[in-house]
Amino acid sequence: VQVQGQFFMVDCGEGTQLQAKKYGVKLSKIDHILISHLHGDHFYGLIGLLSTMHLYGRKKVLNLVCPPGLSEIILIQMKHSQTYLNYKINCIEWVPNEPQLVLDLPKLTVHTIPLHHSVACSGYLFREKPKMRRLNAEVIPERLNVAQIIALKNGEDILNDDGTIKYENKAVTLPAAREFSYAYCSDTKYLPGLAKMIQKVDLLYHEATFMEDMKDRAENTFHSTAAQAALVAQSAEVKQLIIGHFSTRYRDLNLLLDEAMLIFANSSLAREGEVFEIK
């Protein structure tokens, strides 16, 4: 996930480093890793990634947002391999079953979204903070200094030396861009109550391991169907839905997409390498 120059890795299965290389994702840019739960397909690639960052000379602090227990797993491996990282990991282990603010960055926040899986599991809600107004360069006849630009972006007027208004803010700026939001809901059984936590997000990723014909199996294994993912999207009035985490039994993923689209039209498949941009 990229937001205004900040790079986040969300879950990290075995082989993530190879995939990052394949798709041109620069590991050195990633300052935040978020793990949803401690099943292998979501974190077995993490320890190798942390080691690689060390070998590549990383010095910057890395935020690691994760379920309780992951720091213990990492530390025990570092101990036995006698590895002492060159960089600090700021490990933020959340409390299961309650929404929490886990990252408060200058331009956005990330909260956990409590899910219901066979082990402690949280999704993540990315929300941009209110943005600054944008300068309307066309109507400003002179070159402004940095202090003036910041003042205008903050919604202030520019005054003359005698205290009169030189530029009225609304006359020379445009409204701030809208704040975007993204909700990542990894492994979970169908949770109708989820919708109220992710109301009107611009983009929702929701797992869809099965189709409706396997609804019972979904329930028993704490997973969702494509239709259930779409119901959450519909009920939360999100703008766009991505479904993923498909059981290998489905050769033709379009069947899952069709099932979702019957309920929520603006649905897409999370195919390997696919990029989704919110504008």
Place this chain on the structure above:
Amino acid sequence: VQVQGQFFMVDCGEGTQLQAKKYGVKLSKIDHILISHLHGDHFYGLIGLLSTMHLYGRKKVLNLVCPPGLSEIILIQMKHSQTYLNYKINCIEWVPNEPQLVLDLPKLTVHTIPLHHSVACSGYLFREKPKMRRLNAEVIPERLNVAQIIALKNGEDILNDDGTIKYENKAVTLPAAREFSYAYCSDTKYLPGLAKMIQKVDLLYHEATFMEDMKDRAENTFHSTAAQAALVAQSAEVKQLIIGHFSTRYRDLNLLLDEAMLIFANSSLAREGEVFEIK
């Protein structure tokens, strides 16, 4: 490593499952996994492999030969993912710095080979046990029963009812095939004393991370040069040497091979997917 129908995986870095798939190695056939030391490139793929064996319904016991500490690393991950394997792992943690018998199977033994690396590290010596004599079917005029065949293979004669010799063993059997041996010496600094532990093995794998121009760096990082690997092969009078574990700084691996071959002619590179057969 395959020996008379037994399959061994020796070390297991991240992505090993993908490589196994690529090269047609059936994971279900593997009954023994041996780990040389607890650096990531030698074991980060293990936990995922164990999980996959579980998901694929494995029931057979798996022998896991490894350094002290690996069982703790595995158990803590199983605990947090609440995974209870369907099969038993027979974990054989060796004692560092002394050669030990770690597997005693019907047709072969495996001993540790103490190495000198920055963490506890052992190579593994595979030795076939003496084989049975082979029947010379051409000179036996009748169909033998199972008891007679076993007797002959064990070197016994076949007697008539009156106690006289019907078939003298040496007349109807051929000598047993020779026992083969393979030594795997993973990460280690140059150990001249190694040679006496692996005298006359048919095949030696020895790491060769650097070339002689980086001899000091090899020494400081507890690795070997291609020439040092060849010196061990020469001194141990092995039949064939494979070098591997090359630093990524070497684009042209033939330079390492040339360095080894100057000292030990029958050397080969451990290239991805290469297969070596002892006959």
